[in-house]
Amino acid sequence: MKRLLGIEFHKFRYSKSSKVLTVIYLTIVVLLMLTGMIRINFNQFSGSLSDLGIFNFPLIWHITTYFTSFLKIFIAIVLVSLTANEYSNRTIKQNLIDGLSKKELILSKFYLALTLAILTTLVVFVASLILGLIYSDFNEFSIIFSQMGYLGAFFLAHLIFFCFCLFAGILVKRSAFALGFIAVWYIFEGILNLIARGVDQFYDTSIYDVLLHILPLNAMSNLIKQPFTKIDLVQSTMNQLPIEGIEFGYDIEWLDVVSVCLWSVLFIYLSYKLLKTRDL
């Protein structure tokens, strides 16, 4: 494993796009941390974002993982281009000729995806911890480290997305088209969701609830649910509105965890099958 990871990081280190996008990723994470200082005016409320209580432990775990989740697209672009460029530079062929087996090749890519998922989770963990220690109103040890499940969900969401990117890169072989494929797939899931909702309304079925857990990107984004309605200010505002009976769930659902893990395995397996059956 060490050897395979060494091979993959060698490729990662000397690729220009990976450097640029990693820097962009880190910059945005740091900038997001600084948003705590922004002062806002909202609903007779005036103060900085931190006064909203969003940086309080343990809510901060939910807030930061939810927002930084969107940044995974930057890392994903790196992964897609690293994988697809192996085809366009035909280095994948050379790797195999040099004595890397097809299994090792996929494994090395998977290890890279795994490591990147772990690293991004770590970055977000450290960033949130610092942010929380500065702004949080509660600083008891047990409160700080409660509800850490969001970080686990964050890691899994990244892992499945990276595996999906890897699969797209190997399937489509051109980085631009592979990114296109991911976008098209995202839209495809969106359309399926709309249709399902329509059908549910007409025939009183619950297809949408099933799709929400079964489709890979659905399950991925469903892992960490929106945290807005958890914020005190929003909550109190909503309570003033004459809407009754809306319940928001925030918990990570086991069904999503299982679904995401299965999809990750499936993507890696399919990538291997593709590589094995295709002539280079």
Next chain:
Amino acid sequence: METILEINQLHKTYGTLTAVDHISLKIEKGHVYGILGPNGSGKSTTLGMVLNVVNPTSGDYKWFEGTTSNHDALKRIGAIIEHPNFYPSMSAVQNLELVCKIKNINTSKIIEKLTVVDLLSRKHSPFKSYSLGMKQRLAIASALLNDPEILILDEPTNGLDPQGIRQIRDIIQKIAASGTTILLASHLLDEVEKVCSHVLVLRQGKMLYSGPVDEMNRNHGSIFIDAADRDALHTFLKDKPYAGSITRHDDGLEVKLYEDVDNAQINKEAFESGLVLNKLLHKKQSLEDQFIELTNQN
């Protein structure tokens, strides 16, 4: 003798097209093999199959008498397939370091091999800034990194200028002289003739010949002969046991030979029959003639 590669009934079809048609052969240690064949005759596909990048439709192959798995065997060989494939933004050294990691060897030989191919002065420039000749030389350096037991070269001089061709050929000859087994696929016949001891001839995926270069064709070459009276010369020659077909050229007659002849004997007999020869030249058949003949007759 130690067998390096044994191919057994290897077969590959792309849809209805047969690229390689049940080829069997054995590569033994210490020889230099040439694979000859026109473009599209299945040379690269055959090499691709034994190098684990093309899946055979049927048949199998064994590296090093089947003692190691295929990808471990590949770590012991060096191969260059068509275009040199490297990571464009990495330098020569970085690319070779990666190859070392894949082959699981240490990086101590990088400088030595870059010296062999004369790339030392550009070792830190990115690969994309190299000329085609330099890229090809880097590919050779990369293939030599592990001091391979066999070096496989597929069209190594394709697309190079005469100077580049010369450089590559010199390097190959140097490697061949050091006793490394080489398998060289090419459609350039003089290239093969200059370095190879054994030759395989492919056409449309079929193997037409496999064996030593000298035994490739059992005919004995031809003589170019001329005299003032060509008709008389023709009559004189056509009954001789050694004479095959006779072709008239502007500058004399060309006679295909059925057996070895002594030029002095022909000259003597002709003079005794009243013919004074003004030209008598024995020409051994070149590999090119043999190749054309072999690929045409089947």
